[in-house]
Amino acid sequence: MYPNLYYAFKDLFGVNWNGLRFINSFGFFVALSFLAAAYILTLELKRKERAGLLSFQEVKMNVGKGASAGELLLNFLLGFLLGYKIIGLFIAGSEAADPQQFIFSSEGNWPVGIGLGILFAGLKWWEKHKQKLDKPEERTIRIWPHDRVGDLVIYAALFGFLGAKIFHNLENWQDFKTNPIEALLSFSGLTFYGGLICAAVAIWFYTRKHKISFTHLCDAIAPALILAYSIGRIGCQVAGDGDWGVLNSAYVTVPGNQSTVQLADTARFQGTLQSHGNFYLRTFQVNNISEVPHISVKAPGWLPNWLFAYTYPHNVVNEGVRIPGCEGDQFCNQLPIPVFPTPFYETVTSFLLFLLLWTLRKKMKIPGTLFGIYLIVNGIERFFVEQIRVNTKYSIFGFHPTQAEIIAVMLVIGGAALYFISKKKYAAKVETNKA
Incomplete structure:
Protein backbone atom coordinates (compact mmCIF):
# COMPACT_ATOMS: atom_id res chain seq x y z
CA MET A 1 0.00 0.00 0.00
CA TYR A 2 1.05 3.58 -0.64
CA PRO A 3 -0.61 5.93 1.90
CA ASN A 4 0.84 8.89 0.01
CA LEU A 5 3.07 9.53 -2.98
CA TYR A 6 6.20 9.56 -0.81
CA TYR A 7 5.90 5.81 -0.30
CA ALA A 8 5.12 5.20 -3.97
CA PHE A 9 8.16 7.12 -5.21
CA LYS A 10 10.36 5.55 -2.54
CA ASP A 11 9.32 2.03 -3.53
CA LEU A 12 9.21 2.54 -7.30
CA PHE A 13 12.13 4.93 -7.85
CA GLY A 14 14.19 4.68 -4.66
CA VAL A 15 13.98 8.41 -3.83
CA ASN A 16 13.10 10.04 -0.49
CA TRP A 17 11.18 13.21 -1.32
CA ASN A 18 9.57 14.15 1.98
CA GLY A 19 7.40 16.83 0.40
CA LEU A 20 5.41 14.10 -1.35
CA ARG A 21 4.08 13.00 2.03
CA PHE A 22 1.52 15.78 1.66
CA ILE A 23 -0.02 14.23 -1.47
CA ASN A 24 -2.24 11.43 -0.24
CA SER A 25 -2.66 8.57 -2.69
CA PHE A 26 -6.43 8.67 -2.30
CA GLY A 27 -6.55 12.42 -2.94
CA PHE A 28 -4.24 12.04 -5.93
CA PHE A 29 -6.55 9.55 -7.62
CA VAL A 30 -9.61 11.63 -6.73
CA ALA A 31 -7.95 14.56 -8.52
CA LEU A 32 -7.29 12.33 -11.53
CA SER A 33 -10.92 11.21 -11.46
CA PHE A 34 -12.12 14.83 -11.65
CA LEU A 35 -9.78 15.56 -14.57
CA ALA A 36 -10.98 12.46 -16.45
CA ALA A 37 -14.61 13.35 -15.76
CA ALA A 38 -14.05 16.92 -16.97
CA TYR A 39 -12.53 15.63 -20.21
CA ILE A 40 -15.34 13.15 -20.90
CA LEU A 41 -18.01 15.73 -20.00
CA THR A 42 -16.44 18.30 -22.34
CA LEU A 43 -16.49 15.81 -25.23
CA GLU A 44 -20.15 14.98 -24.62
CA LEU A 45 -21.27 18.59 -24.25
CA LYS A 46 -19.54 19.53 -27.50
CA ARG A 47 -21.26 16.61 -29.25
CA LYS A 48 -24.66 17.73 -27.97
CA GLU A 49 -23.92 21.32 -28.99
CA ARG A 50 -23.06 20.21 -32.55
CA ALA A 51 -26.31 18.23 -32.61
CA GLY A 52 -28.27 21.34 -31.62
CA LEU A 53 -29.37 19.89 -28.29
CA LEU A 54 -27.59 22.55 -26.24
CA SER A 55 -27.21 26.24 -27.03
CA PHE A 56 -25.08 29.18 -25.96
CA GLN A 57 -25.85 31.98 -23.53
CA GLU A 58 -25.03 35.57 -24.44
CA VAL A 59 -23.19 37.39 -21.68
CA LYS A 60 -22.19 41.05 -21.55
CA MET A 61 -18.66 41.69 -20.31
CA ILE A 143 -20.71 31.15 -23.55
CA TRP A 144 -21.37 27.52 -24.51
CA PRO A 145 -22.09 24.82 -21.92
CA HIS A 146 -18.70 23.19 -22.52
CA ASP A 147 -17.06 26.51 -21.58
CA ARG A 148 -18.52 26.08 -18.09
CA VAL A 149 -17.03 22.62 -17.41
CA GLY A 150 -14.41 24.19 -15.13
CA ASP A 151 -17.11 25.80 -13.00
CA LEU A 152 -19.10 22.56 -12.96
CA VAL A 153 -16.08 20.58 -11.76
CA ILE A 154 -15.37 23.10 -8.99
CA TYR A 155 -19.00 22.99 -7.84
CA ALA A 156 -18.99 19.19 -7.95
CA ALA A 157 -15.69 18.99 -6.04
CA LEU A 158 -16.67 21.48 -3.35
CA PHE A 159 -20.21 20.30 -2.66
CA GLY A 160 -19.30 16.69 -3.36
CA PHE A 161 -16.60 16.75 -0.67
CA LEU A 162 -18.98 18.51 1.72
CA GLY A 163 -21.76 15.98 1.11
CA ALA A 164 -19.36 13.04 1.36
CA LYS A 165 -18.14 14.23 4.77
CA ILE A 166 -21.67 14.89 6.05
CA PHE A 167 -22.99 11.48 5.03
CA HIS A 168 -19.88 9.69 6.33
CA ASN A 169 -20.19 11.34 9.74
CA LEU A 170 -23.92 10.58 9.90
CA GLU A 171 -23.06 6.96 9.15
CA ASN A 172 -20.31 6.96 11.82
CA TRP A 173 -21.96 9.18 14.40
CA GLN A 174 -20.13 7.76 17.41
CA ASP A 175 -16.72 8.43 15.85
CA PHE A 176 -17.84 11.96 14.99
CA LYS A 177 -18.97 12.66 18.56
CA THR A 178 -15.66 11.35 19.91
CA ASN A 179 -13.52 13.70 17.80
CA PRO A 180 -15.62 16.07 15.64
CA ILE A 181 -12.74 18.33 14.56
CA GLU A 182 -10.64 15.47 13.21
CA ALA A 183 -13.70 13.88 11.59
CA LEU A 184 -14.49 17.10 9.70
CA LEU A 185 -10.95 18.05 8.69
CA SER A 186 -9.62 14.59 7.87
CA PHE A 187 -9.14 13.79 4.17
CA SER A 188 -10.23 10.22 4.83
CA GLY A 189 -13.78 9.10 5.52
CA LEU A 190 -15.85 10.00 2.48
CA THR A 191 -19.21 8.57 1.39
CA PHE A 192 -19.62 8.58 -2.40
CA TYR A 193 -23.41 8.79 -2.44
CA GLY A 194 -23.40 11.74 -0.06
CA GLY A 195 -21.09 13.56 -2.43
CA LEU A 196 -23.19 12.60 -5.44
CA ILE A 197 -26.43 13.89 -3.90
CA CYS A 198 -25.05 17.23 -2.67
CA ALA A 199 -23.11 17.86 -5.90
CA ALA A 200 -26.24 17.11 -7.96
CA VAL A 201 -28.29 19.67 -6.02
CA ALA A 202 -25.58 22.34 -6.41
CA ILE A 203 -25.21 21.70 -10.16
CA TRP A 204 -29.01 21.82 -10.60
CA PHE A 205 -29.05 25.37 -9.19
CA TYR A 206 -26.08 26.27 -11.39
CA THR A 207 -27.80 25.05 -14.59
CA ARG A 208 -30.97 26.98 -13.75
CA LYS A 209 -28.94 30.15 -13.31
CA HIS A 210 -27.12 29.73 -16.64
CA LYS A 211 -30.04 28.26 -18.62
CA ILE A 212 -28.46 24.90 -19.39
CA SER A 213 -30.75 21.92 -19.94
CA PHE A 214 -30.33 19.88 -16.78
CA THR A 215 -31.65 16.73 -18.49
CA HIS A 216 -29.12 16.89 -21.32
CA LEU A 217 -26.36 17.73 -18.84
CA CYS A 218 -27.27 14.65 -16.78
CA ASP A 219 -27.06 12.45 -19.88
CA ALA A 220 -23.70 14.00 -20.79
CA ILE A 221 -22.29 13.56 -17.30
CA ALA A 222 -23.42 9.94 -16.78
CA PRO A 223 -20.38 8.28 -18.44
CA ALA A 224 -18.09 10.81 -16.75
CA LEU A 225 -19.48 10.01 -13.30
CA ILE A 226 -19.01 6.25 -13.54
CA LEU A 227 -15.47 6.69 -14.92
CA ALA A 228 -14.61 9.09 -12.09
CA TYR A 229 -15.92 6.55 -9.59
CA SER A 230 -13.75 3.84 -11.13
CA ILE A 231 -10.59 5.95 -10.90
CA GLY A 232 -11.45 7.13 -7.37
CA ARG A 233 -11.73 3.52 -6.20
CA ILE A 234 -8.14 2.96 -7.37
CA GLY A 235 -7.19 5.49 -4.69
CA CYS A 236 -9.13 3.50 -2.06
CA GLN A 237 -7.28 0.33 -3.04
CA VAL A 238 -3.82 1.89 -3.27
CA ALA A 239 -4.09 3.82 0.00
CA GLY A 240 -5.98 1.14 1.95
CA ASP A 241 -8.44 3.64 3.41
CA GLY A 242 -10.57 1.07 5.28
CA ASP A 243 -13.14 0.83 2.51
CA TRP A 244 -12.64 -2.89 2.10
CA GLY A 245 -14.71 -6.05 2.40
CA VAL A 246 -15.49 -8.47 5.21
CA LEU A 247 -13.05 -11.13 6.38
CA ASN A 248 -12.28 -14.05 4.08
CA SER A 249 -12.25 -16.88 6.62
CA ALA A 250 -10.62 -19.27 4.14
CA TYR A 251 -7.28 -17.54 4.80
CA VAL A 252 -5.16 -15.99 7.54
CA THR A 253 -2.19 -13.66 7.28
CA VAL A 254 1.16 -15.45 7.62
CA PRO A 255 2.80 -14.18 10.86
CA GLY A 256 6.05 -12.35 10.21
CA ASN A 257 5.36 -11.81 6.51
CA GLN A 258 4.06 -8.79 4.67
CA SER A 259 0.90 -9.25 2.57
CA THR A 260 1.30 -13.05 2.52
CA VAL A 261 -1.72 -15.26 3.23
CA GLN A 262 -2.22 -18.99 3.61
CA LEU A 263 -5.22 -21.28 3.61
CA ALA A 264 -6.73 -21.89 7.03
CA ASP A 265 -9.27 -24.29 8.46
CA THR A 266 -12.06 -23.19 10.79
CA ALA A 267 -9.97 -23.76 13.92
CA ARG A 268 -7.07 -21.67 12.59
CA PHE A 269 -9.38 -18.87 11.55
CA GLN A 270 -11.21 -18.83 14.90
CA GLY A 271 -7.92 -18.90 16.79
CA THR A 272 -6.58 -15.89 14.87
CA LEU A 273 -9.89 -14.09 15.32
CA GLN A 274 -9.83 -14.69 19.08
CA SER A 275 -6.20 -13.58 19.45
CA HIS A 276 -7.10 -10.21 17.88
CA GLY A 277 -10.54 -10.03 19.45
CA ASN A 278 -10.34 -6.46 20.74
CA PHE A 279 -9.37 -5.16 17.31
CA TYR A 280 -12.28 -6.90 15.57
CA LEU A 281 -14.84 -6.03 18.24
CA ARG A 282 -13.91 -2.37 17.80
CA THR A 283 -13.73 -2.51 14.01
CA PHE A 284 -17.10 -4.16 13.48
CA GLN A 285 -18.73 -2.58 16.55
CA VAL A 286 -20.13 -5.90 17.78
CA ASN A 287 -20.39 -7.31 21.30
CA ASN A 288 -19.17 -10.82 20.56
CA ILE A 289 -16.49 -12.34 18.32
CA SER A 290 -19.12 -14.69 16.85
CA GLU A 291 -20.88 -11.65 15.36
CA VAL A 292 -17.87 -10.60 13.25
CA PRO A 293 -18.98 -10.95 9.56
CA HIS A 294 -16.93 -13.26 7.37
CA ILE A 295 -17.25 -15.34 4.21
CA SER A 296 -15.10 -18.29 3.19
CA VAL A 297 -14.02 -18.22 -0.47
CA LYS A 298 -10.92 -19.93 -1.85
CA ALA A 299 -9.25 -18.38 -4.88
CA PRO A 300 -9.19 -20.54 -8.02
CA GLY A 301 -5.72 -21.86 -8.82
CA TRP A 302 -5.45 -19.67 -11.93
CA LEU A 303 -6.00 -16.42 -9.98
CA PRO A 304 -3.77 -14.81 -7.35
CA ASN A 305 -4.85 -15.09 -3.70
CA TRP A 306 -4.89 -11.33 -3.19
CA LEU A 307 -7.94 -10.99 -5.45
CA PHE A 308 -9.92 -12.78 -2.74
CA ALA A 309 -7.84 -12.23 0.40
CA TYR A 310 -5.75 -9.08 0.88
CA THR A 311 -4.01 -7.86 4.04
CA TYR A 312 -3.65 -4.15 3.09
CA PRO A 313 -0.09 -3.68 4.40
CA HIS A 314 0.91 -0.11 5.31
CA ASN A 315 -2.73 1.00 5.02
CA VAL A 316 -3.34 4.71 5.53
CA VAL A 317 -5.77 4.20 8.44
CA ASN A 318 -3.24 2.11 10.40
CA GLU A 319 -5.70 -0.72 10.98
CA GLY A 320 -4.55 -4.17 12.09
CA VAL A 321 -1.31 -5.40 13.67
CA ARG A 322 2.24 -4.19 13.30
CA ILE A 323 4.31 -5.59 10.44
CA PRO A 324 7.48 -7.25 11.80
CA GLY A 325 10.62 -5.30 10.93
CA CYS A 326 8.76 -2.10 10.05
CA GLU A 327 10.56 0.61 12.03
CA GLY A 328 10.49 4.39 11.91
CA ASP A 329 7.44 4.42 9.66
CA GLN A 330 4.10 6.11 10.30
CA PHE A 331 2.19 3.33 8.53
CA CYS A 332 3.31 -0.09 9.75
CA ASN A 333 0.11 -2.13 10.11
CA GLN A 334 -1.61 -4.86 8.14
CA LEU A 335 -4.74 -6.92 8.74
CA PRO A 336 -4.26 -10.17 10.73
CA ILE A 337 -7.03 -11.81 8.68
CA PRO A 338 -7.27 -10.84 5.00
CA VAL A 339 -10.37 -9.24 3.54
CA PHE A 340 -12.05 -9.03 0.14
CA PRO A 341 -10.48 -6.10 -1.82
CA THR A 342 -13.81 -4.53 -2.76
CA PRO A 343 -12.30 -1.27 -4.11
CA PHE A 344 -10.54 -3.34 -6.79
CA TYR A 345 -13.82 -5.06 -7.68
CA GLU A 346 -15.56 -1.69 -8.00
CA THR A 347 -12.74 -0.25 -10.11
CA VAL A 348 -13.07 -3.02 -12.69
CA THR A 349 -16.88 -3.15 -12.63
CA SER A 350 -17.29 0.62 -12.89
CA PHE A 351 -14.88 0.84 -15.80
CA LEU A 352 -16.88 -1.82 -17.65
CA LEU A 353 -20.06 0.15 -16.91
CA PHE A 354 -18.36 3.27 -18.28
CA LEU A 355 -17.67 1.43 -21.54
CA LEU A 356 -21.33 0.37 -21.61
CA LEU A 357 -22.64 3.93 -21.15
CA TRP A 358 -20.10 5.30 -23.62
CA THR A 359 -21.36 2.81 -26.20
CA LEU A 360 -25.03 3.64 -25.51
CA ARG A 361 -24.70 7.43 -25.42
CA LYS A 362 -25.39 7.97 -29.15
CA LYS A 363 -28.07 5.29 -29.32
CA MET A 364 -30.16 6.72 -26.47
CA LYS A 365 -31.95 9.50 -28.32
CA ILE A 366 -34.53 10.31 -25.64
CA PRO A 367 -33.31 12.91 -23.10
CA GLY A 368 -33.01 11.52 -19.58
CA THR A 369 -32.89 7.83 -20.50
CA LEU A 370 -29.10 7.48 -20.43
CA PHE A 371 -28.92 9.02 -16.97
CA GLY A 372 -31.73 6.70 -15.88
CA ILE A 373 -29.66 3.71 -17.00
CA TYR A 374 -26.65 5.15 -15.14
CA LEU A 375 -28.66 5.33 -11.91
CA ILE A 376 -29.88 1.75 -12.36
CA VAL A 377 -26.49 0.14 -13.07
CA ASN A 378 -24.77 2.25 -10.43
CA GLY A 379 -27.30 1.25 -7.81
CA ILE A 380 -27.13 -2.45 -8.75
CA GLU A 381 -23.33 -2.45 -8.63
CA ARG A 382 -23.21 -0.79 -5.24
CA PHE A 383 -25.99 -2.93 -3.75
CA PHE A 384 -24.20 -6.17 -4.59
CA VAL A 385 -20.76 -5.04 -3.44
CA GLU A 386 -22.31 -3.97 -0.12
CA GLN A 387 -23.01 -7.64 0.59
CA ILE A 388 -19.31 -8.19 1.27
CA ARG A 389 -18.30 -4.74 2.51
CA VAL A 390 -17.64 -3.47 6.02
CA ASN A 391 -20.22 -0.79 6.81
CA THR A 392 -22.53 0.46 9.51
CA LYS A 393 -25.94 -1.24 9.46
CA TYR A 394 -29.30 0.22 10.45
CA SER A 395 -32.29 -1.56 11.91
CA ILE A 396 -35.48 -0.82 9.94
CA PHE A 397 -38.60 -2.98 10.42
CA GLY A 398 -36.53 -6.08 11.04
CA PHE A 399 -34.15 -5.42 8.14
CA HIS A 400 -30.51 -4.39 8.62
CA PRO A 401 -29.40 -2.48 5.53
CA THR A 402 -26.41 -0.18 5.23
CA GLN A 403 -26.76 3.47 4.25
CA ALA A 404 -25.34 2.66 0.81
CA GLU A 405 -27.81 -0.20 0.31
CA ILE A 406 -30.75 2.09 1.05
CA ILE A 407 -29.52 4.74 -1.36
CA ALA A 408 -28.64 2.10 -3.97
CA VAL A 409 -32.19 0.75 -3.95
CA MET A 410 -33.54 4.30 -4.23
CA LEU A 411 -31.23 4.94 -7.19
CA VAL A 412 -32.44 1.81 -9.01
CA ILE A 413 -36.09 2.76 -8.43
CA GLY A 414 -35.45 6.40 -9.33
CA GLY A 415 -33.46 5.44 -12.42
CA ALA A 416 -36.19 3.10 -13.67
CA ALA A 417 -38.84 5.77 -13.04
CA LEU A 418 -36.75 8.39 -14.86
CA TYR A 419 -36.21 6.06 -17.82
CA PHE A 420 -39.90 5.21 -18.34
CA ILE A 421 -41.20 8.72 -17.58
CA SER A 422 -38.68 10.19 -20.07
CA LYS A 423 -39.82 7.75 -22.75
CA LYS A 424 -43.48 8.48 -22.03
CA LYS A 425 -42.98 12.26 -22.19
CA TYR A 426 -41.00 11.97 -25.41
CA ALA A 427 -43.69 9.82 -27.03
CA ALA A 428 -46.38 12.30 -25.98
CA LYS A 429 -44.33 15.17 -27.40
CA VAL A 430 -43.92 13.35 -30.72
CA GLU A 431 -47.69 12.73 -30.92
CA THR A 432 -48.39 16.39 -30.15
CA ASN A 433 -46.01 17.54 -32.89
CA LYS A 434 -47.70 15.21 -35.39
CA ALA A 435 -51.09 16.63 -34.51
Missing part, protein backbone atom coordinates in the same frame (compact mmCIF):
# COMPACT_ATOMS: atom_id res chain seq x y z
CA ASN A 62 -16.51 44.75 -19.79
CA VAL A 63 -13.16 44.41 -21.54
CA GLY A 64 -10.08 46.62 -21.63
CA LYS A 65 -9.91 47.46 -17.93
CA GLY A 66 -6.74 47.12 -15.94
CA ALA A 67 -6.44 44.85 -12.92
CA SER A 68 -8.47 46.05 -9.96
CA ALA A 69 -7.17 46.21 -6.41
CA GLY A 70 -9.46 43.31 -5.48
CA GLU A 71 -8.06 41.10 -8.26
CA LEU A 72 -4.49 41.90 -7.27
CA LEU A 73 -5.22 41.19 -3.61
CA LEU A 74 -6.96 37.88 -4.40
CA ASN A 75 -4.05 36.69 -6.55
CA PHE A 76 -1.56 37.75 -3.90
CA LEU A 77 -3.45 35.73 -1.27
CA LEU A 78 -3.62 32.65 -3.52
CA GLY A 79 0.10 32.86 -4.23
CA PHE A 80 0.87 33.47 -0.57
CA LEU A 81 -1.11 30.41 0.58
CA LEU A 82 0.50 28.22 -2.08
CA GLY A 83 4.00 29.34 -1.11
CA TYR A 84 3.47 29.55 2.64
CA LYS A 85 1.80 26.14 3.02
CA ILE A 86 2.33 23.86 0.01
CA ILE A 87 5.85 24.83 -1.05
CA GLY A 88 6.63 25.41 2.62
CA LEU A 89 5.73 21.81 3.30
CA PHE A 90 8.14 20.57 0.63
CA ILE A 91 10.92 22.76 2.02
CA ALA A 92 10.23 21.60 5.59
CA GLY A 93 10.77 17.99 4.45
CA SER A 94 11.29 15.59 7.32
CA GLU A 95 10.61 18.34 9.88
CA ALA A 96 6.93 18.14 8.90
CA ALA A 97 6.31 14.64 10.24
CA ASP A 98 2.56 14.95 9.80
CA PRO A 99 1.75 16.84 6.55
CA GLN A 100 -1.96 17.09 7.34
CA GLN A 101 -1.23 18.61 10.75
CA PHE A 102 1.24 21.00 9.08
CA ILE A 103 -1.41 22.19 6.59
CA PHE A 104 -3.95 22.96 9.33
CA SER A 105 -1.40 24.56 11.67
CA SER A 106 0.01 28.11 11.62
CA GLU A 107 3.39 26.86 10.42
CA GLY A 108 4.70 27.82 6.99
CA ASN A 109 7.42 29.58 5.02
CA TRP A 110 6.97 33.36 5.13
CA PRO A 111 9.61 34.41 2.53
CA VAL A 112 8.35 31.93 -0.06
CA GLY A 113 4.73 32.84 0.68
CA ILE A 114 5.29 36.59 0.26
CA GLY A 115 7.50 36.11 -2.80
CA LEU A 116 4.98 33.86 -4.58
CA GLY A 117 2.15 36.21 -3.61
CA ILE A 118 3.93 39.15 -5.25
CA LEU A 119 4.63 37.00 -8.33
CA PHE A 120 0.97 36.00 -8.69
CA ALA A 121 -0.21 39.59 -8.28
CA GLY A 122 2.40 40.78 -10.78
CA LEU A 123 1.36 38.21 -13.38
CA LYS A 124 -2.28 39.25 -13.00
CA TRP A 125 -1.37 42.91 -13.45
CA TRP A 126 0.67 42.08 -16.57
CA GLU A 127 -2.13 39.94 -18.05
CA LYS A 128 -4.67 42.74 -17.64
CA HIS A 129 -2.20 45.39 -18.80
CA LYS A 130 -1.67 43.63 -22.15
CA GLN A 131 -5.46 43.64 -22.77
CA LYS A 132 -5.99 47.20 -21.54
CA LEU A 133 -7.78 49.60 -23.90
CA ASP A 134 -7.68 53.40 -23.92
CA LYS A 135 -11.44 53.30 -23.51
CA PRO A 136 -12.89 50.13 -21.91
CA GLU A 137 -15.97 48.84 -23.72
CA GLU A 138 -18.85 46.44 -23.17
CA ARG A 139 -19.01 43.39 -25.44
CA THR A 140 -21.49 40.55 -25.82
CA ILE A 141 -19.90 37.11 -25.99
CA ARG A 142 -21.32 33.63 -26.36
